[in-house]
Amino acid sequence: MAGLITGEGATVDHTRVREAETYLRRPRGTTYAGRRARYDAAADRLYAAGISNTDILADVGAGWTELDVCLRVDWGWRGRYVPVDAWLDGVDLNQWTPPRSFDWFTALEVLEHLEEPERLVRTxxxxxxKGVVVTTPNPQVWDVLAMDPTHVCSISAATLQNWGFQTGLLTFYGKHEDGIIGLWTR
Incomplete structure (x- = not known):
């Protein structure tokens, strides 16, 4: 798995794997049904932009891989899904570069965790x-840095638009238009 995610000959960073496992195993205030709004929004954008059953989607910061569940169970997608996350091999998304091209990338609730989110977006x-779909909390509604101790930056819809994304405001966390979704297509 390390070869696919981090490149041939890469070693697994076991410390980062343990840290990621600890983060993912912490008590969460929402259920899958509560988080599903962001996965449905991403699926909606992917389908509107033309994702097909022959496409490969790399889910960057895949976490519990719930986007895969949503796409397959709720949307009937049958493409190939590649999770990219520290719990797999300790990947550091602040420095990560994909080992190859993929049709689609998603980064849902990831950018706010990065020191230089634009670097990952451009990569x-x-x-x-074909394209990229991202989501992030809306800093006009939330104090993004106070939402999670691992949040290090906040990203506005205007910033995503400057990076070439078409954006929309949606409700992901319980407050009106508290989330931003962005779609970039080639």
Whole structure:
């Protein structure tokens, strides 16, 4: 698995794997049904932009891989799904570059965790043959840095638009238009 995610000959960073496992195993205030709004929104954008059953989607910061569940169970998608996350091999998304191109990339609730989110966005855009979908909390509604101790930046819809994304405001966390979704296509 390390070869697919981090490149041939890469070693697994076991410390980062343990940290990611600890983060994912912490008590969460919502259920899958509560988080599903962001997965449905991403699926909606992917389908509107033309994702097909022959496409490969790399889910960057895949966490519990719930986007895969949503796409397959609720949307009937049968493409190939590639999770990219620290719990697999300790990947550091602040420095990660995909080992190859993929049709689609998603980064749902990931960018706010990165020191330089634009670097990852530009990297995904360079490696996407069809497009990229991202979501992030809306800083006009939430104090993004106070939402989670691992949040290090907040990203506005205007910032995503400057990076080439079409954006929309949706409700992901219980407050009106508290989330931002962005779609970039080649």
């Amino acid at each position: 995904l855009q360079q490696h996407a043959t």
